Amino acid sequence: MKKLAWMAAIAWVMVSLVATGPAAAKSLVVAVDSPPRMMNPHGDDSDAGLSYMANFFDGLLQRKGEEGKLTPALAVEWEHPDALSWKFTLRKGVKFHNGNDFTAADVKFSFERLSSPEVSEFLNTGKQIASIETPDDYTVIIKTKEPIPWFANNMHQVFIMDKESTEARDPGDVMIKPIGTGAYKLQEWVKGSYVRLTANEDYWEGAPPIKNVEIRPITESSTRFAALVSGTVEIVTGIPVELYEPVVKNPKLDVVSRPARRSIFLALGNKPGSPMADIRVRKAMYMAINEDEIIEKIMRGHAAPAAQIPDPPTVGYNPKLARLPYDPAMAKKLLAEAGYPDGFTVTLSGPNDRYVQDEKICEAVAKYLAKIGIKVNLDVKPKSIFFPEVAEGTLEFYLIGWFDGTYDMGRTYFKLAHSRDADQGFGGLNGANYSNADLDKLLESTAEIIDPAKRRQTLQRLNKMAMEEQIVWIPLHYQEDLYAIQKGESIQFDPRPDRWMVYKEIDK
């Protein structure tokens, strides 16, 4: 009798072990390098923050694909009837996470919110708007104060919030609970530990394939690496170049890489009377730097040489531009011709905690310039001190990186290359006070050009002038974005050019 009871027990255990319930919902655990600052989609204009918001909210438009092509999201159609107006036709039948309907009133509310400094970092976008009209529930016409050719290009970064619930809630609550139209709802956010997302089954584009996402922000890169190797997470973003080798060698892991949009370059001032005002000196400094060696030794091969600031998809990228060759002998000759046979002294500034290997690149540049006789005083500091100095325009020669979220070189140049003009708002990040009247004139003329083909042509011409005739900057390289995933989970992950992690695009 006892033996029978035992056998029955074993049989029961075996059956319960073998019988499988319904297939578990697909879930994903990801480790990223920065935590969300808040759940208010307008409060953080950095890509790290927007990356989180893109999952809870949608903008009028979105960017998809290799080239970040602008495609419809909450707006199904958009037109540019005249220089100042932008007309968006909205998608019908979309609901927010709380069940409210999405209408033009929500769009108007969201854009008006951009101008208030307490809740928004998109002040520039907000202040450019003169008026927002909503002729009916599904049409919005935005009029800007001045013609802005790239206005629609920015619409993938401005997310739409629900008017009723945002106005009804306490501002503190808005900061921690997102209510949007996005593919995912926030399940739980334990600050400093994790963010849990669940799929929005009623999403207008179709419910996303992965139903549960757990994002774990880990700022320390060696800990992120340990999390990946120990199998606790499935995707890791932001692999530093030093950890590339161990990841590649590990048979359980796969590396996914893509060329980044960010280019790293050196900016030089051109104060009349200073050595760098002479084009030959600028050429000499350009040719003295061995960029290939920097890419090989410092970036460990994970960078591509750049001949300009914008990346290929940006309007204004000129495929015909090429780097000056590395030629220290010629550089020395040019220096002597310009009247500096014994070189001169200059201070090179840069951040040490912002870009990949930024401090090491500065050190390398200093060494290359020393070889042609230019004495470089290194002044590398944390980004919180460095960037305000760039904004004040007091630097001589510095390292910086950039990529434009609007994919339009004109906007970038107004910030970086135009002579500093506080009233007009130009040259805000022209840290070495570079000034050239011809460049300014050509740049200002592009502000009126709306026709895309003509705009592309003029910007390319401007680019060529800046890089070849004037050497406004010495371009170095484009970074590479490195991610690692667990093999064997059949994760289909195609990194986006803007480094955003948009989970509706990932599948297993």
Next chain:
Amino acid sequence: MLTYIIRRLLQGVIVLLAVSLICFVIFRYMGDPVLTLAGRYATQDQIQEVRKSLGLDQPTYVQYVRFLWNAAHGNFGKSYVSRVPALGLILERFPATFELATCAILISLVFGVGFGVLVALRPYAWHSRAIMAGSLGGISMPTFLTGILLIMIFAVYAGILPPFGRGKTVEVGFWRTGLLTVDGIRHLILPAITLSTYQLAVLLRLTRAGMREVMAEEYIKTAWAKGLSPMTVIVKHALRNVLIPVVTMAGLQFGELIAFAIVTETIFQWPGMGNLLLTSIYETDQPVIVTYIMMAAVIIISINILVDIFYAVLNPKIRYD
């Protein structure tokens, strides 16, 4: 005694004011938060507008007085980074750091005192020499090295302990604890050991020195002569007297552990206050930094006062007047 306590409290308030002033002044000159807050494309005018709205265009002493006035009413300002009240942000993370610091101090007390007694009783045995050498290592090795080594050994190679985070936590009222789940306790092991190494080594050496001194005293010889069991002699008579300076030391270090477990929290991605402080310094989040340092000062001053009172209670010969 009462006058002593009141005097200590007043001194504490003065220290707090001095700390807040120094903090305030230093961080005014370190980096400019307005640039990030106004967004990448803001014009100079828009940046100035943000500066005005935050009150950062006023002279430093005006800002300081306003800050003190608000602080006296419990308003420590809103974090520039997350736009929520700074004090709430810090207090939210207090349970995590408190649990970590408490576990660490318990580990260092238990093992520090335990090993200290062991080493004091048999100073020339091989295990004593090994422990003493190990304690030297514990004092000299930096926390981040210990942390990374432990992660490498236990999480990456052996795979038996988790490499980061707090694991499953349970919310009891407002306190989020990791002690009520097995997963939470597993996550606590490596960071607590890392944080405890330095204190352990210090307490070990302190106990050993104290024990060796006490064991040579006359009354201990009397106890041995009376034929009391070794346990009674060592623990009841000797250790009791040694423990007073040891516990005082541990109490003082506890305050430091709570306030400055920054490195351990960063390595293990522990969502505590230290982690928050580091991020705030990088992002130039002045309200959070100043609030945090004032809070750390309050914690350490209070613990110091409590330890002094406790010391007087333990040792009746001490009189404060």
